[in-house]
Amino acid sequence: MRILFFNKNKKEEEMKVGLFIPCYVDQFYPNVGIATYELLQKLGCEVDFPMNQTCCGQPMANSGYEHLTGDCNTNFIANFSGFDYVVCPSGSCTLHVKDHLHSDSEEPKAEHIRKTVYELTEFLTDVLKVETIEGEFPYKVGMHQSCHGQRGLKLAQMTELNATPFSKPGQLLEGIKGLELVSLSRKDECCGFGGTFCVTEEAVSVKMGQDRIKDHEKHEVQFITGGDMSCLMHLEGILRRQKSPIKTIHIAEILNTLQVK
Amino acid sequence: MNSDKTIQHSDAATVFNKNVERVNWHDETLWFVREKRDRSAHQIPEWELLRETASQIKFNVLSNIHDYLVEFEENAKKNGVIVHWAADAKEHNEIVHSILKKHEVTQLVKSKSMLTEECHLNDYLADRGVEVIDSDLGEYIVQLRKEPPSHIVLPAIHLKKEDVSETFHEHLGTEKGNIDPQYLTESARQSLRNTFLTRRAALTGVNFAVAETGEFVVCTNEGNADMGAHLADVHIASMGFEKLVPKRKHLGVFLRLLARSATGQPITTFSSHFKKPREGKEMHIVIVDNGRSVQLGRPEFKNSLKCIRCGACMNTCPVYRRSGGHSYHNAVAGPIGSILAPNLDMKKNADLPFASTLCGSCTNVCPVKIDIHDQLYKWRQVLVKEGYTPKSKTIAMKTMTTVLANPTVFEIAGKTGRFMMKNFPMVVNNKLNKWYDNREMPEVPKESFREWYKKNGKANKGKKDE
Numbered sequence: 001m002r003i004l005f006f007n008k009n010k011k012e013e014e015m016k017v018g019l020f021i022p023c024y025v026d027q028f029y030p031n032v033g034i035a036t037y038e039l040l041q042k043l044g045c046e047v048d049f050p051m052n053q054t055c056c057g058q059p060m061a062n063s064g065y066e067h068l069t070g071d072c073n074t075n076f077i078a079n080f081s082g083f084d085y086v087v088c089p090s091g092s093c094t095l096h097v098k099d100h101l102h103s104d105s106e107e108p109k110a111e112h113i114r115k116t117v118y119e120l121t122e123f124l125t126d127v128l129k130v131e132t133i134e135g136e137f138p139y140k141v142g143m144h145q146s147c148h149g150q151r152g153l154k155l156a157q158m159t160e161l162n163a164t165p166f167s168k169p170g171q172l173l174e175g176i177k178g179l180e181l182v183s184l185s186r187k188d189e190c191c192g193f194g195g196t197f198c199v200t201e202e203a204v205s206v207k208m209g210q211d212r213i214k215d216h217e218k219h220e221v222q223f224i225t226g227g228d229m230s231c232l233m234h235l236e237g238i239l240r241r242q243k244s245p246i247k248t249i250h251i252a253e254i255l256n257t258l259q260v261k
Numbered sequence: 262m263n264s265d266k267t268i269q270h271s272d273a274a275t276v277f278n279k280n281v282e283r284v285n286w287h288d289e290t291l292w293f294v295r296e297k298r299d300r301s302a303h304q305i306p307e308w309e310l311l312r313e314t315a316s317q318i319k320f321n322v323l324s325n326i327h328d329y330l331v332e333f334e335e336n337a338k339k340n341g342v343i344v345h346w347a348a349d350a351k352e353h354n355e356i357v358h359s360i361l362k363k364h365e366v367t368q369l370v371k372s373k374s375m376l377t378e379e380c381h382l383n384d385y386l387a388d389r390g391v392e393v394i395d396s397d398l399g400e401y402i403v404q405l406r407k408e409p410p411s412h413i414v415l416p417a418i419h420l421k422k423e424d425v426s427e428t429f430h431e432h433l434g435t436e437k438g439n440i441d442p443q444y445l446t447e448s449a450r451q452s453l454r455n456t457f458l459t460r461r462a463a464l465t466g467v468n469f470a471v472a473e474t475g476e477f478v479v480c481t482n483e484g485n486a487d488m489g490a491h492l493a494d495v496h497i498a499s500m501g502f503e504k505l506v507p508k509r510k511h512l513g514v515f516l517r518l519l520a521r522s523a524t525g526q527p528i529t530t531f532s533s534h535f536k537k538p539r540e541g542k543e544m545h546i547v548i549v550d551n552g553r554s555v556q557l558g559r560p561e562f563k564n565s566l567k568c569i570r571c572g573a574c575m576n577t578c579p580v581y582r583r584s585g586g587h588s589y590h591n592a593v594a595g596p597i598g599s600i601l602a603p604n605l606d607m608k609k610n611a612d613l614p615f616a617s618t619l620c621g622s623c624t625n626v627c628p629v630k631i632d633i634h635d636q637l638y639k640w641r642q643v644l645v646k647e648g649y650t651p652k653s654k655t656i657a658m659k660t661m662t663t664v665l666a667n668p669t670v671f672e673i674a675g676k677t678g679r680f681m682m683k684n685f686p687m688v689v690n691n692k693l694n695k696w697y698d699n700r701e702m703p704e705v706p707k708e709s710f711r712e713w714y715k716k717n718g719k720a721n722k723g724k725k726d727e
């Protein structure tokens with residue numbers, strides 16, 4: 001298989017990318033981290049995973065405890081300063097850093113990170129200028145776009161707006177051989193994960209997840225993919241409880257089927 | 262109001278979700294309205310510009326509210342309208358009651374007014390011997406059932422036609438089991454007709470008040486506001502002070518947005534302008550604060566006062582659709598209610614900003630571009646700092662922060678039985694792991710990513726290459 005991407009931005013030396021793997025992905029979904037790491041390397045980046053990274057602070061902040069996230073911020077800045085870009089396979093965590101990473105003592109460093117932190121798919125389309133990924137994934141796939149990725153980072157057009165449609169992850173999936181991307185009835189409905197919402201509002205959270213899955217089932221998908229493992233963890237939990245044959249897979253794992261010659 | 266007895270949103274939502282068929286129906290009905298809204302909005306090429314314009318007009322209004330209010334009062338008075346000022350709900354209710362008392366009126370016909378719901382006017386007047394009949398069909402239905410409205414535009418949206426049939430059978434003597442909407446509507450119509458003809462006083466809400474002219478506009482689909490106001494000797498209009506627009510020409514922007522956002526209609530069937538009383542009749546306007554000036558003084562939440570009560574945020578909200586309006590225990594439910602309610606009573610409404618996944622759809626449909634989901638996030642911060650959230654949550658969050666902010670602790674915790682498994686995202690409810698009620702836990706992998714990276718990552722590879 002041939003790589004079909006055009007890296008207009010690529011300079012003589014490789015881009016130094018700091019790999020930011022969300023804490024729960026590190027712990028539960030190492031394969032997503034591995035796929036992201038390998039994919040970025042295949043695309044010519046110099047990737048480094050700072051070993052002392054922990055959590056961006058989002059779970060606390062979204063629960064109303066942003067004031068407790070100072071130490072998380074300090075640690076994040078210590079780990080991710082000095083990179084050209086910080087790349088993360090999660091729209092939600094990326095958005096949190098972009099919106100809330102601040103530091104009284106090291107604000108310039110925080111600002112640099114806020115401006116150069118990218119969710120994986122937007123890093124591919126916007127920075128690396130990847131037009132298509134020639135990988136292979138011969139399955140019927142439904143795309144669950146996370147709300148923070150879509151409405152927060154604007155990775156895809158939002159159905160509420162009267163504006164031209166586009167989708168950065170969709171664009172990347174288009175080039176994957178054999179992949180049939182279905183069009184859902186409710187294109188960008190929330191899955192109901194919502195951080196601590198998934199336990200504090202358990203009934204609604206689960207119902208939202210079940211309904212989301214029904215939409216995918218209706219379109220007979222074999223896989224549900226997405227850019228946020230948190231949404232997928234929630235959907236996977238329900239799918240497994242229902243003993244559904246549908247599997248979840250992070251978009252990085254599909255994109256990493258890219259073959260380098 | 263006893264704040265201790267308020268049923269938390271999550272508890273009410275759990276009950277609501279017991280009847281799956283009904284939740285599905287509620288969700289699909291409101292989603293249908295959201296889709297109608299989309300089709301309607303997407304037909305207007307300048308839709309996004311309209312929203313931005315409306316947002317800026319309201320920003321101007323909120324920034325110069327004092328001047329516009331004075332201008333409005335002056336012009337309304339010139340038109341022969343009697344203007345009253347109410348600092349809070351109590352004063353509003355007293356003013357309305359005093360007007361009725363002066364005219365020796367004991368029966369009032371009322372068209373839709375969320376403000377009177379906010380002020381609990383019906384109960385107040387009932388306690389003083391005044392009978393209030395709500396003339397909006399949906400409001401009429403919930404009033405017969407002694408329930409509050411569950412939606413600001415569709416007050417009886419939580420009810421199916423079978424429920425309405427039963428209610429009408431009980432209260433209006435309609436045929437038992439007849440669920441024909443035409444028949445039921447006609448029965449309500451006949452009953453309300455008598456009310457319209459015999460009431461001497463009518464109360465309406467206000468959708469827009471024009472500072473330049475002193476007039477106000479009331480939008481309905483049923484014409485019930487007009488019917489009430491035109492047949493009565495006394496017309497009382499209750500308005501929150503944020504209802505102002507500077508000039509008549511600005512109405513065009515809002516009238517184009519309101520009904521499209523609310524139901525997907527191009528415009529409400531009736532957009533009635535009221536300017537002065539007919540000869541020998543009286544027209545009153547009660548301008549109400551009730552916490553609005555406090556909200557205006559909170560820079561982060563000021564924009565919530567731009568709201569034109571279209572209900573679009575409720576129709577699109579995946580949580581509202583699956584929890585029902587009553588679970589919000591506030592006159593205004595849904596996302597907008599959740600950012601308005603804490604201003605009225607932080608303790609009672611501390612749960613509401615958490616009844617959201619912060620998905621942001623509300624912000625995108627809002628015709629006046631209120632940053633609703635950002636305000637939900639900000640209210641969470643305020644409520645935690647003010648101490649209105651459970652102490653157990655604070656302790657759990659502090660523990661979590663200690664682990665998550667410290668690389669060494671994090672790594673040890675990760676190794677020793679996957680700290681995350683016990684604490685994320687189940688951090689709030691360790692005792693009863695709510696995650697597991699309806700979901701499997703993630704399968705724990707043999708090694709974490711960082712463990713894999715230590716073996717296979719860059720540093721190691723580098724060593725191998727050397």
